Amino acid sequence: MALLENSLLIIGIAMCALALLPLAFWSVQSWAALRHNQLQFRESQRLLRQQILNANVHRSQTPEAPRSDDTHAAANQITPKAASPVPHPIVANEVIPAEDTGAAVLADGTWKGFRKFRVQKLVKETLTCTSVYLEPVDEKPIAHFQSGQHLTLRFQIPGQPKPVIRCYSLSDGPGKPCYRITVKAIAAEQPGVVSNFINDHLQQGDVIESKAPAGSFCLDLNDSRPIVMLAGGIGVTPMISMIDSILNHSPNRLAILLYGVRDKSELAFVEELRRTKETNKNLHVVYCVSAPSPDDGQDKGYQVEGRVSIELIQQLLPHNDCQFYLCGPSTFMQTLGEGLKEWGVPDDHVHSEAFGPSSISKSRSAPTVPEVAGAIEVAFTQSNQTVKWDPNCESLLELAESNGINIDFGCRAGSCGTCATELLAGDVTYPEDLQVDCEPGQCLTCVARPVGSIKLGTLP
Ligand SMILES: Cc1cc2nc3c(=O)[nH]c(=O)nc-3n(C[C@H](O)[C@H](O)[C@H](O)COP(=O)(O)OP(=O)(O)OC[C@H]3O[C@@H](n4cnc5c(N)ncnc54)[C@H](O)[C@@H]3O)c2cc1C
Ligand code: FES
Numbered sequence: 001m002a003l004l005e006n007s008l009l010i011i012g013i014a015m016c017a018l019a020l021l022p023l024a025f026w027s028v029q030s031w032a033a034l035r036h037n038q039l040q041f042r043e044s045q046r047l048l049r050q051q052i053l054n055a056n057v058h059r060s061q062t063p064e065a066p067r068s069d070d071t072h073a074a075a076n077q078i079t080p081k082a083a084s085p086v087p088h089p090i091v092a093n094e095v096i097p098a099e100d101t102g103a104a105v106l107a108d109g110t111w112k113g114f115r116k117f118r119v120q121k122l123v124k125e126t127l128t129c130t131s132v133y134l135e136p137v138d139e140k141p142i143a144h145f146q147s148g149q150h151l152t153l154r155f156q157i158p159g160q161p162k163p164v165i166r167c168y169s170l171s172d173g174p175g176k177p178c179y180r181i182t183v184k185a186i187a188a189e190q191p192g193v194v195s196n197f198i199n200d201h202l203q204q205g206d207v208i209e210s211k212a213p214a215g216s217f218c219l220d221l222n223d224s225r226p227i228v229m230l231a232g233g234i235g236v237t238p239m240i241s242m243i244d245s246i247l248n249h250s251p252n253r254l255a256i257l258l259y260g261v262r263d264k265s266e267l268a269f270v271e272e273l274r275r276t277k278e279t280n281k282n283l284h285v286v287y288c289v290s291a292p293s294p295d296d297g298q299d300k301g302y303q304v305e306g307r308v309s310i311e312l313i314q315q316l317l318p319h320n321d322c323q324f325y326l327c328g329p330s331t332f333m334q335t336l337g338e339g340l341k342e343w344g345v346p347d348d349h350v351h352s353e354a355f356g357p358s359s360i361s362k363s364r365s366a367p368t369v370p371e372v373a374g375a376i377e378v379a380f381t382q383s384n385q386t387v388k389w390d391p392n393c394e395s396l397l398e399l400a401e402s403n404g405i406n407i408d409f410g411c412r413a414g415s416c417g418t419c420a421t422e423l424l425a426g427d428v429t430y431p432e433d434l435q436v437d438c439e440p441g442q443c444l445t446c447v448a449r450p451v452g453s454i455k456l457g458t459l460p
Helices: 002-061 069-076 193-200 233-249 270-279 310-316 330-342 357-363 396-402
Strands: 115-126 129-136 150-155 164-169 179-184 207-210 227-232 255-261 283-289 323-327 350-353 377-380 385-388 420-429 442-444 449-456
Touching: 002 310, 129 193, 150 179, 164 179, 164 193, 164 233, 179 193, 179 233, 227 233, 227 330, 233 255, 233 270, 233 283, 233 323, 255 310, 270 283, 283 310, 310 330, 323 330, 330 350, 377 396, 396 449
Parallel strands: 227 255, 227 323, 255 283, 323 350, 377 449
Antiparallel strands: 115 129, 115 207, 129 179, 150 164, 150 207, 377 385, 420 442, 420 449
């Protein structure tokens, strides 16, 4: 009897051990993968610090590359100016008639207003993110642009009462036969109109309209400091374009991309970046995943479990004498912007792009409106309404909307010029760190606040 009991006990223990074996095996594998990732990260960190220190020694021995005034003027320029032309064999800059193109195109590819583009190709970068390749319907050259700039696009979307305008950063380097943008679908309670249309309905051969590339978030190729790109989510798009430019124009310049997402499935351009990294040892990419999914598997493919943070940046960089480029959600921009400031990075070494109202309103300082006696009145003459200025409104556009007045907008960030409105009387102010470029006698209502009573004229 005792023998039977003992045998049953041994069989029981053996079965339990067998059942636990896969768990033990999985734990050892996970530990090994984690350890491997940590070692890889430490090794990249060591290499990166060493390279930056070497680059710095080299830079302090060689005079800094002269800064071209043109580049700086362009870097400070804001929409709606067309970007500088791509070098093209056609010498005369004759105007090509508008015909069916939607805009008169100069021989060097620049144009004013909206020009028609055909969707040449659509590429799914992740489950919720699509790249759109755009070629001009007129088959003429396309304008050159600076990495970091964006297109302002106009869409005719079924069910929308009028055309919808949105901005999208160019996600490939300049000098290619077509433009590329990459759009992430916004699946909030209120799904994004254009981003979902692009991801779910846009098809090869469809025609959309675009203004010429514009924007002041531009890569400064004349500086020799290491470039540190901080991207949150879809904020990676302008960085991909910048990386292409760096590798084509300054392959010896150190470039580091810290790219943060929630889970690995959101990482876009992984294969493209892997190929690019293979051809240039001065490019470093650190993927940061803040909420890894259990499906991430053994080959995790990212180096940091957590967010892109100032502590991580300080761990990676031996000093702060770098040029920083930031693009991402509002908290990302705000936290990192403040962190870099506290770390002593000068303002002119920090360049940032906001992807819309959610980012801009919190990351940019509100304009200071001088105290004026009495209430401020805003007259919207086109709609025959005069309303009191509400200091809780971020902008004249918000004031208009809260009073049922419709003003067309694109970026809501002072970048695209869509909301420009005649300023017939009075004055407006803009956020301090925003360089606004609009026609004399107009104001950009999405970022402007009144200084005393004002009168607005024709709406866009
Ligand atoms: C200069 C610039 C460059 C940009 N580049 C890119 C890019 O490369 N790729 C890209 O995908 N987008 C980019 N954007 C954002 C893009 O222009 C649109 O704002 C975005 O696609 C949402 O438009 P929608 O019509 O889908 O959403 P809407 O219909 O306008 O909004 C739907 C809902 O989403 C919210 N929402 C609107 N915008 C955002 C946002 N940016 N983030 C989170 N929630 C938002 C709104 O509050 C609303 O609840 C850029 C914006 C600017 C100003
Ligand atoms: S400048 Fe784009 S909406 Fe105002």
